Amino acid sequence: MKTYLECLPCIMNQSLRTARLASDNEEVIRQILVNVGASLNEVNMETPPPQSTMFLYQEVSKISGVSDPYFQIKQDNIKEALALYPELKEIVEKSANPLLTAVRIAIAGNVIDLGMNKHFDIRQDVYTILNQQFGIDDFDKFEHELSKANTILYLGDNSGESVFDKILIEQMNKKVYYAVREVPIINDVTIKEAIDSGLGEVSEIISSGCIAPATLLNQCNEAFLTLFDQADLIISKGQGNYEGLSDSSRSVFFLLKAKCPIIAKDLNVLENDIVLKAINVH
Amino acid sequence: MKTYLECLPCIMNQSLRTARLASDNEEVIRQILVNVGASLNEVNMETPPPQSTMFLYQEVSKISGVSDPYFQIKQDNIKEALALYPELKEIVEKSANPLLTAVRIAIAGNVIDLGMNKHFDIRQDVYTILNQQFGIDDFDKFEHELSKANTILYLGDNSGESVFDKILIEQMNKKVYYAVREVPIINDVTIKEAIDSGLGEVSEIISSGCIAPATLLNQCNEAFLTLFDQADLIISKGQGNYEGLSDSSRSVFFLLKAKCPIIAKDLNVLENDIVLKAINVH
Numbered sequence: 001m002k003t004y005l006e007c008l009p010c011i012m013n014q015s016l017r018t019a020r021l022a023s024d025n026e027e028v029i030r031q032i033l034v035n036v037g038a039s040l041n042e043v044n045m046e047t048p049p050p051q052s053t054m055f056l057y058q059e060v061s062k063i064s065g066v067s068d069p070y071f072q073i074k075q076d077n078i079k080e081a082l083a084l085y086p087e088l089k090e091i092v093e094k095s096a097n098p099l100l101t102a103v104r105i106a107i108a109g110n111v112i113d114l115g116m117n118k119h120f121d122i123r124q125d126v127y128t129i130l131n132q133q134f135g136i137d138d139f140d141k142f143e144h145e146l147s148k149a150n151t152i153l154y155l156g157d158n159s160g161e162s163v164f165d166k167i168l169i170e171q172m173n174k175k176v177y178y179a180v181r182e183v184p185i186i187n188d189v190t191i192k193e194a195i196d197s198g199l200g201e202v203s204e205i206i207s208s209g210c211i212a213p214a215t216l217l218n219q220c221n222e223a224f225l226t227l228f229d230q231a232d233l234i235i236s237k238g239q240g241n242y243e244g245l246s247d248s249s250r251s252v253f254f255l256l257k258a259k260c261p262i263i264a265k266d267l268n269v270l271e272n273d274i275v276l277k278a279i280n281v282h
Numbered sequence: 283m284k285t286y287l288e289c290l291p292c293i294m295n296q297s298l299r300t301a302r303l304a305s306d307n308e309e310v311i312r313q314i315l316v317n318v319g320a321s322l323n324e325v326n327m328e329t330p331p332p333q334s335t336m337f338l339y340q341e342v343s344k345i346s347g348v349s350d351p352y353f354q355i356k357q358d359n360i361k362e363a364l365a366l367y368p369e370l371k372e373i374v375e376k377s378a379n380p381l382l383t384a385v386r387i388a389i390a391g392n393v394i395d396l397g398m399n400k401h402f403d404i405r406q407d408v409y410t411i412l413n414q415q416f417g418i419d420d421f422d423k424f425e426h427e428l429s430k431a432n433t434i435l436y437l438g439d440n441s442g443e444s445v446f447d448k449i450l451i452e453q454m455n456k457k458v459y460y461a462v463r464e465v466p467i468i469n470d471v472t473i474k475e476a477i478d479s480g481l482g483e484v485s486e487i488i489s490s491g492c493i494a495p496a497t498l499l500n501q502c503n504e505a506f507l508t509l510f511d512q513a514d515l516i517i518s519k520g521q522g523n524y525e526g527l528s529d530s531s532r533s534v535f536f537l538l539k540a541k542c543p544i545i546a547k548d549l550n551v552l553e554n555d556i557v558l559k560a561i562n563v564h
Binding site: 016026030 | 287288290291293294295297298308311312315316318319320321322323327
């Protein structure tokens with residue numbers, strides 16, 4: 001997916017939000033906004049938004065001196081998700097279609113997205129999404145491909161959402177590699193947050209090598225690229241991974257909630273629709 | 283009111299919105315956004331937002347070659363408001379307190395604000411606001427001052443809203459000077475739109491001299507400043523005029539709907555509250 005004009009004002013919104021977490025010095029924040037604004041000319045509109053916009057997070061860290069502004073929020077979201085975990089497990093176990101329910105729960109976890117400026121109530125959103133109609137529903141394909149798969153590459157997205165991913169991983173009961181970002185970026189899951197979420201108990205946690213809030217193959221390390229090539233099934237969570245991989249020639253299952261109007265448009269769904277979209281699956 | 287950090291991303295949002303009206307050439311729009319972004323460093327945070335941000339509209343016009351991107355929208359909004367006029371007049375005439383009802387209708391007209399990215403349904407909003415509780419309610423002061431006043435300076439805001447202003451002006455039945463912007467800026471009312479709204483029948487239309495979407499005394503012409511000094515009562519419509527005059531030492535009655543979170547905070551009301559606020563009235 002390419003960068004849209006709408007992404008340019010959004011860069012400024014994200015800059016302000018992140019800068020406010022990194023600093024309470026108004027002049028520092030102003031300087032971040034001014035620097036980011038002056039760099040808009042260098043935004044490459046032909047690359048996916050997570051690549052073209054990640055400079056803003058680097059600018060925030062450089063000027064504020066804070067490398068991980070979302071550290072505490074990530075910890076809080078994981079804690080909140082872990083508190084919900086037993087209840088969610090019970091919902092899956094008691095449901096008529098546990099795999100579908102686990103998929104819905106994994107998508108529900110995607111509401112925990114602090115790159116977006118939306119309010120969310122995790123518990124309430126889970127119950128909404130358990131009954132929400134899909135904007136794109138490739139569940140049958142997913143179930144079919146899953147039945148044949150031995151190894152799964154699972155692309156993590158946000159911290160907290162990662163606990164919801166654990167539920168789907170447990171339900172699938174396969175060999176899973178859980179890929180995370182190389183460095184802290186927004187509230188995305190890194191190795192630390194994956195471990196804190198309990199993913200080490202059910203999967204092999206690996207870094208994709210990406211420093212952007214997405215899976216961008218040109219940033220990925222060799223080990224990841226080998227898995228990306230050879231895994232029987234790839235599950236990609238969230239908008240950032242979709243933006244990076246929507247034009248891939250590899251078969252991928254995207255699980256996400258379309259929170260951004262531009263991504264919703266790209267997917268041809270309505271804003272806030274839930275999506276299970278297969279690409280290159282025949 | 284000074285410029286807040288939140289105004290900087292909002293400058294980019296407004297730039298995109300206005301640029302899309304002025305052009306459908308993606309590269310022209312991108313260039314506008316890039317230029318505006320590069321100018322954020324020159325935004326004077328100590329001046330009111332309409333002053334510090336008006337350069338964006340000039341940039342849109344300069345690069346797109348379109349001096350009045352909202353021309354058609356202004357005409358459409360006036361037409362829609364004029365169609366509602368007979369119904370609104372009847373509501374005022376039949377109400378228990380026609381002056382208060384006319385005030386509410388004038389505030390309801392303030393939902394027609396294209397500087398803000400809010401959807402609105404004029405008719406529905408009128409009926410909501412007719413029954414909505416005020417965030418700030420200085421109606422008693424207003425009624426008292428009005429009873430003593432002979433000349434009123436009425437500061438117009440948006441085109442279309444101007445038709446609603448006519449209803450309040452008719453109800454007050456005093457000598458009214460209706461002040462408008464010197465040049466087209468966003469959808470603000472200029473002499474043309476004031477005439478199209480029928481305000482020439484009930485008031486003397488004057489230009490304030492302002493080229494910003496506000497009343498900024500340092501931009502106003504001599505004739506306006508004399509009226510500003512000598513009028514018995516000043517009614518200021520909308521957010522832009524409030525931003526420009528909130529620190530004035532003159533007595534002013536502000537009628538607006540608080541659509542911007544920063545202005546709502548400055549007024550100490552909730553977003554979307556309706557406001558009739560008196561300053562320097564004893």
